[in-house]
Amino acid sequence: MMRIIIADDSAMARMFVKRCLEISGFLDAEFIEKENGKEVLESLREQPADLVVTDLNMPGMDGTELLKAIKASPRLFDTPVLVVSSTTNPKKTEELESLGAFAVLGKPISPATLAPAVAPLLEKEEE
């Protein structure tokens, strides 16, 4: 079973991402919801995840800091980080991808925009 952490300070946004992931094929995944980057890192220290989906704009530790922390950790480095944020443009996307983001999607997401982005992870899981 895949373990997916969803980080967003909005419960509605977390639920929306979860629904989109389920529709995109992650029906049997275990979803863990966190409100900021710090909580995600604490969870990752206890148990690794197969995917982290994070917002950027969160109080406490934001998504960019979380991405940097994951990619700076030899133990967590391989964790795919998918950024879902309302403030994305090509410049920001390029910056996040250079930091190691697996993919960057602008809100509002939908299953149609999410599915192609996460398809490689599903294929890897099925192998």
Place this chain on the structure above:
Amino acid sequence: MPTPVTIDTAAVIEAVKDTFETMAFMEVTPMDEENRLEMEEPLWATIEIMEPVQGRFTLVIPNALAEEITETLFISDTESPIAENLALDTLAELVNTIAGRLMSDQVNLEHTLSIGLPEYGRGLPETQKGLVIYLNIEEIHPITVVAEGNAFQDQAID
């Protein structure tokens, strides 16, 4: 030097439409001020826009609409009412998404995007100055969008 940013009424409406249709599967239609429906139990959420323009974006919607959207998403086996803070959280996420979508669509590559964290409450917001747009959701729920700041311009819609 980055080019100045101007955002017109049509762009604001498009961002609202796209967000409601994608997140709530609800149709949005413009409404003249004189024909607008009366809003019962209004809720508001507002977000500061910091870069590339300075301003504020506020969304006012009836409580019944916030609850309807929340219920659609949080499908539950129980018949317990939607928690009060969950409906406000839904509204806050809507205003965050609309403001971000609007900025992402309107600014050029060289601009940096930055918006604040949403604030929300019950009743009407203190300020309703600026570009005010009246819309209907599913033809029964009136909503009001208020965009404050020099970048927002009231222009006729075709």
